[in-house]
Amino acid sequence: xxKIIVALFNTQGHRLEYKSFEQxxxxxxxxxxxxxxxxxxxxxxxxxxxxxxEKGWVLIDCGSENGVYIxxxxxxxxxxxxxxxxxxxxxxxxxxxxxxxxxLAPTKVCQAPTPNSKTLxxxxxxxxxxxxxxxxxxxxxxxxxxxxxxxxKKSLTGVGALIxxxxxxxGWAFIGxxxxxxARFMEQISVASIFTILSLPLKQVxxxxxxxxxxxxxxxxxSSLFFGIVFAWLxxxxxxxxxxxxxxxxxxxxxxxxxxxxxxxxxxxxxxxxEFRSSPSYFGTxxxxxxxxxxxxxxxAFMKEGTSIYSFENHK
Amino acid sequence: xxxLLLILTLFFLSVPSYSYSAEITDEAQALYQAHQKSVxxxxxxDLATGKKTTIGSGFQFSDQGHIATNYHVVxxxxxxxxxxxxxxxxxxxxIGELDVLxxxxxxxxxxxxxxxxxxxxxxxxxxxxxxxxxxxxxxxxYDLGMTIIEGTYNGLMENSLxxxxxxxxxxxxxxxxxxxxxxxxxxxxxxxSTAGNQVSFLVPVEYLKESYQYIVQREGQAPSDWYKVIDxxxxxxxxxxxxxxxxxxWEVMPVGELTVPGEILNxxxxxxxxxxxxxxxxxxxxxxCSSDDNLFISDSLITGKIIYKYNWVTSLKMWPIRYYNLYxxxxxxxxxxxxxxxxxxxxxxxxxxxxxxxxxxxKVVYCVREYKKYENLYDINxxxxxxSEKDKGLxxxxxxxxxxxxxxxxxxxxxxxxxxxxx
Numbered sequence: 071x072x073k074i075i076v077a078l079f080n081t082q083g084h085r086l087e088y089k090s091f092e093q094x095x096x097x098x099x100x101x102x103x104x105x106x107x108x109x110x111x112x113x114x115x116x117x118x119x120x121x122x123x124e125k126g127w128v129l130i131d132c133g134s135e136n137g138v139y140i141x142x143x144x145x146x147x148x149x150x151x152x153x154x155x156x157x158x159x160x161x162x163x164x165x166x167x168x169x170x171x172x173x174l175a176p177t178k179v180c181q182a183p184t185p186n187s188k189t190l191x192x193x194x195x196x197x198x199x200x201x202x203x204x205x206x207x208x209x210x211x212x213x214x215x216x217x218x219x220x221x222x223k224k225s226l227t228g229v230g231a232l233i234x235x236x237x238x239x240x241g242w243a244f245i246g247x248x249x250x251x252x253a254r255f256m257e258q259i260s261v262a263s264i265f266t267i268l269s270l271p272l273k274q275v276x277x278x279x280x281x282x283x284x285x286x287x288x289x290x291x292x293s294s295l296f297f298g299i300v301f302a303w304l305x306x307x308x309x310x311x312x313x314x315x316x317x318x319x320x321x322x323x324x325x326x327x328x329x330x331x332x333x334x335x336x337x338x339x340x341x342x343x344x345e346f347r348s349s350p351s352y353f354g355t356x357x358x359x360x361x362x363x364x365x366x367x368x369x370x371a372f373m374k375e376g377t378s379i380y381s382f383e384n385h386k
Numbered sequence: 387x388x389x390l391l392l393i394l395t396l397f398f399l400s401v402p403s404y405s406y407s408a409e410i411t412d413e414a415q416a417l418y419q420a421h422q423k424s425v426x427x428x429x430x431x432d433l434a435t436g437k438k439t440t441i442g443s444g445f446q447f448s449d450q451g452h453i454a455t456n457y458h459v460v461x462x463x464x465x466x467x468x469x470x471x472x473x474x475x476x477x478x479x480x481i482g483e484l485d486v487l488x489x490x491x492x493x494x495x496x497x498x499x500x501x502x503x504x505x506x507x508x509x510x511x512x513x514x515x516x517x518x519x520x521x522x523x524x525x526x527x528y529d530l531g532m533t534i535i536e537g538t539y540n541g542l543m544e545n546s547l548x549x550x551x552x553x554x555x556x557x558x559x560x561x562x563x564x565x566x567x568x569x570x571x572x573x574x575x576x577x578x579s580t581a582g583n584q585v586s587f588l589v590p591v592e593y594l595k596e597s598y599q600y601i602v603q604r605e606g607q608a609p610s611d612w613y614k615v616i617d618x619x620x621x622x623x624x625x626x627x628x629x630x631x632x633x634x635x636w637e638v639m640p641v642g643e644l645t646v647p648g649e650i651l652n653x654x655x656x657x658x659x660x661x662x663x664x665x666x667x668x669x670x671x672x673x674x675c676s677s678d679d680n681l682f683i684s685d686s687l688i689t690g691k692i693i694y695k696y697n698w699v700t701s702l703k704m705w706p707i708r709y710y711n712l713y714x715x716x717x718x719x720x721x722x723x724x725x726x727x728x729x730x731x732x733x734x735x736x737x738x739x740x741x742x743x744x745x746x747x748x749k750v751v752y753c754v755r756e757y758k759k760y761e762n763l764y765d766i767n768x769x770x771x772x773x774s775e776k777d778k779g780l781x782x783x784x785x786x787x788x789x790x791x792x793x794x795x796x797x798x799x800x801x802x803x804x805x806x807x808x809x
Contacts, residue, residue, distance in 0.1 A: 213708045216715070218665050284738040284749070348726070350734035350753035350767050354718025356779075358706035363747045363773045366740030369802045372750060373795050376737035380764070380791050382756045383732075 072170060074120065074127060076106055079164040086163075090170070094122035098165065099132070112136050112161030120152065120167065127152040127167070136161050190260040199263035203235060204228035206270055235262040246312030254311050261311070265304040272296035277355050282363070286353035294332055302328045413569065417522050418534040421571050423506035427475040427526040428455050428484070428498070428563060430462050439470065443525035443564030444498065446507040447573065447594070451500040452601070454594050455563030456578055457489045458682045460496045464489060464612045465684045474500060477532060487608050488601050491616050491683060492623045493548060493593040494578050496563075497601060508565055511572030513551060513590035515539045521568055523553065523577055523586075525561025533561075537584070539574070547627050547653050547679040547690075550587045551575045557586035616683060617760040620788055623681075623690070624763075628793045636804055641673055642698030644780050647804045653677045654692070668712060671698045681788065686727035687757075689765075689788030693721065694801070701777040713779055717771045720753070721785045731765060732756045744806045746774040752798065754791075762790045768798045770805075780805075 076096065078087040089106060098106040101115035108117070114134035121128050130149045131138045137146045141157035141164060154169035189195055208221075208228035215224065239258035247253040276296055280289025305324040309315055315323065357363075366372075424447075430440040442459030446452065453474065462470045463486055472484040484498040515521070519539040526532050537555020553566060557580045566575040566588050575588030609615050631651060639648030639656070649656055656675035661668075674695040681690030697716050701709035736753040743750075750770045757763040768784040784801050786794060 213705065214711050215708075216667065216712045218667055281749075284740070284751075345733075346728035347733055348723045350720050350723075350736055350751070350755075350769075352720075352736045352738055352751045352753065352769075354714055354720075354751075354769075356710050356714040356717055356749060356771055356773055358710040358776055359747075359774060360706070363749075364740045366742040366747050366750075369741055369743065369799055372737075372739055372741045372752070373799050375739065376752045376795075379735040379737045379752065379754050380756075382735070 074122075075168040075170065075172075076120070077166040077168070078106060078108060079166070080110070081162045083164075096120040097132075098160070099134075106165075108160065108163050110161040110163040113163060114161075117160050125151060127169075129158065129167075134160070191254075191256040193256075196256055196259055196263075199260055199267070200232060200235070203231050203263050203266050206267060207231040210270060231266055235259060235266055238262045242308045242312045249313050257311055258308065261304060261307040265300055268300050269297065272300060278357050280353050281355050281357045284353065286351075289353060289355075294335070298328050298332055301331070413520075414522055414534050414536050417567065417569075417571055418524070418532075421506075421508060421524065421565075421567065422477045422532055422534075423504075424508045425477065425524045425532060425564060426453060427529075427532070427560075428453075428459050429473045429475060430460065431471045431473055433469055433471055441526065441529050441560050442562040443560065443577065444474065445524070445563075445565040445573070446500075446504060447510065447598075448507055449505065450606075451502070451504065452487070452598070453484065453498045453500060454565075454576060455496050455498060456576065456589075457491050457494045457496045459563045460486055460489070460498060461682070461684050464616075472498060474498075476504070485608060486612075487606065488597050489612065489615060490593060490597050491619050491681060493589050494682065495576065495589055495593055495597055497594075497597055499606070508567065509572045510591050510595060511568050511570065511574050513542075513574045513588075513592060515568070515574065517541045519568070521553065521555075521566050521574060523555055523557060523561065523564060523566040523588075525557070525564025525577055527558035527560045529560055537586070542590070543587070545652050545655070545678070547677055549590055550578070551590055553577075553586045553588050554584050555586055556580070556584055613759050617763070620681070620683075620689070620760060620763060621790065624789060624793065628789060628797060632793070632796055632800060636800070638804060638806075639673075640808060641696045642671060642700070642778065642780055643808050644698075645804075645806050645808055646696055646780070646782060647675075647694065647801055649675060651677075653679070667702050667704050668709065669700045669702060670716075672696070680725075684730070687730040688725040689757075689763075691725070691785075691787045693783075693785040695721075695783050697781040699779055699781065704777070706776040709777055713771070713781070716781050717749075717769065720767055720769055721783055723765060723767075723785075725787055726757075726765065730758055732758060734765075734767065740773075741770075741802070743770070743772075743802055746772060746807065748772050748774075750802070754794070757788070763788050764791060764794055765789075766794045766798065768801065770802070 073090045073092055075088065075090045077085055079085050087106065091105065096106065097104045097116060097119050098108065099115050099117040100108055100113045104116065116132050117134040118132050118138050119130045121130060128149060129138065129152050139146050139159040141159050152167050154172045156167050158165045205228065208225045211224040211227035239255060239262045242258045243253035243255040273293060276289050276292035279292050280286060302324045305327060306320050309320040309323060424445050426444045428442045428444045429438045432439045440459060440462060442455055444453045444455035447454050460472060463472050473481055474484050475481050482500050482502045484500055486496060487499050488497040517540055520536065521539045522534055522536055524532065524534050535555050537553050540552040540554050543550045543552050557577045561577045564577045565573045566577060568574050573591050575590055576594060578587050578589050580586040634651060636650040637648040638645040654675050654677055656673055658673045660671045676693040677691060679690055680688050682688055699713050699716060732755050734753040734755045736751055738751040741748050741750040748770050753767040754764050766786045766789060771781045772779045782805065784798060786797060
């Protein structure tokens with residue numbers, strides 16, 4: 071005997087029940103003797119009945135208070151032939167009926183779960199990366215200090231970077247546990263450490279370029295470009311480790327988030343910059359002559375090139 | 387009763403005076419009696435509230451109602467004529483309106499005119515007196531009432547771009563624009579400013595005579611555009627002193643391993659400082675030179691000053707990267723320009739590049755901002771840093787307020803060319 075499947079949805083559209091029946095009479099209502107029990111106060115104790123007739127399945131209103139409607143047309147009826155996939159409204163609930171040969175959508179292809187990256191999850195590797203982060207940031211604190219600070223004070227910067235990495239990785243591990251049933255905390259730590267390690271020298275490279283070409287704009291452009299690239303890489307790795315998004319969606323999400331962060335940064339920079347600045351603002355970073363700086367032109371040539379700064383917008 | 391009064395008087399007289407003001411003599415009393423009628427309080431009244439905004443003093447110096455005062459007393463009227471009104475208050479409490487006829491922003495003088503002509507006025511003398519000569523200054527300090535103070539003439543200030551008389555007496559706020567007279571009751575100078583503790587300055591009366599000549603030439607008509615007048619005066623003044631600076635041979639001084647422009651004219655004073663902290667990782671020597679002269683143009687614009695400063699920073703076994711982080715932090719913060727507001731000047735525009743100075747590489751940043759209300763006047767900032775050494779370097783900064791483009795370029799060029807490594 072062919073089966074019939076009845077699905078029940080509540081007012082929010084959440085499916086409550088998915089039941090298949092082999093008998094030829096299915097009673098639907100709020101009372102407990104029914105085959106499908108609907109806990110909807112607007113449904114009558116014995117609301118309706120699905121019956122197999124000669125011409126096929128029929129839905130009959132069993133004298134309910136609030137009636138039975140076709141969902142698409144909101145037409146009320148007493149008795150009606152049922153097709154597979156028909157949807158009805160009883161009280162505030164939705165009832166769907168399927169026959170067992172109801173066509174299905176093709177199966178979606180999901181990404182095969184990537185196996186753990188062996189290199190990135192090795193304890194030795196993680197230890198090495200975390201130690202590197204700690205030392206890079208501690209040395210950076212030493213390099214920007216103008217006093218002889220104690221090691222503990224300098225190392226606080228390194229510790230701060232480590233805490234940042236743990237929080238970031240922990241967050242993504244939590245998401246991974248929820249979505250993929252795998253936290254992959256170790257890999258998340260490695261990824262976040264690589265990002266942290268790369269961002270500092272790249273920042274230095276962009277300030278060096280700003281110094282070398284005497285351009286604040288170039289420095290800004292390079293630092294945002296470098297940050298953008300490294301951050302996008304980090305996000306893609308985080309997303310692929312912790313979510314089931316396809317590569318395309320990962321890229322879209324990453325591009326969106328990276329651009330959003332950079333735009334917020336740029337906007338807040340312009341919003342914070344006062345329109346009138348009483349002192350000159352210029353790119354004032356100087357770099358040690360490990361790579362010898364350009365010799366520079368003559369004083370007269372510099373003054374000649376600088377003539378353009380005397381052209382101001384007409385404001386008189 | 388009379389006895390009691392006498393005792394009380396004696397008691398008060400015996401209380402020692404802790405004030406350092408000169409002893410009041412009968413001479414001052416006689417001068418005050420004779421000339422108080424020629425001295426006025428000048429008030430700038432805010433039209434919106436009807437209350438006074440600025441007070442100063444002034445004195446009549448012609449029988450046609452010409453009154454001299456300081457430019458800084460009346461500057462609000464010049465800049466915002468629709469917001470203020472100018473009034474005088476005579477010794478007898480009479481109040482009347484005043485019009486500005488002439489200003490001299492360089493010497494801080496203004497000549498105003500009252501339509502109600504009044505017979506009492508002061509004559510002029512020569513400001514060239516012997517040092518130590520007794521002179522008397524009149525004015526209305528802090529709106530307390532007309533006063534006369536006695537002090538000594540201490541010659542013309544030698545180290546100033548603009549000639550001023552050094553007066554050892556207490557000029558206070560509100561006395562600005564009042565006359566300083568000699569024993570014959572003739573004006574030798576106009577009260578202008580004080581450095582506190584009996585160090586006060588007067589504008590020599592000769593400049594007032596010059597200003598009066600303008601009025602005579604213009605037959606008492608006030609110019610229609612005050613900005614143009616200020617502009618011309620600033621430009622003419624600049625021509626005079628910048629050209630003098632450009633033409634002179636500059637004295638150089640050693641800073642670290644370099645020689646740099648020192649006290650390039652006697653009007654510049656250099657002050658130095660250096661570190662002396664324990665456990666230090668670097669050494670620095672700081673020298674700042676500047677002229678003391680400011681030109682007051684309005685409440686929001688002061689100009690005419692030149693400042694140049696040097697920082698010689700040496701590393702004490704710092705890694706070069708660390709040393710350069712420190713070195714840049716000095717370079718990145720230029721002079722704080724608090725001399726002008728948004729309505730007076732534009733933002734700075736900068737040009738930056740490597741420049742070869744005396745055979746080594748330097749980073750040079752040249753910044754300029756334009757005066758909005760005056761033609762061809764700029765504030766400039768020239769910041770330079772030597773970048774050829776790993777463990778030492780000189781940072782220098784040149785600040786010139788109110789200069790034209792051509793002179794700014796010449797001055798900056800000369801400044802840069804004077805810097806040399808010691809051989």
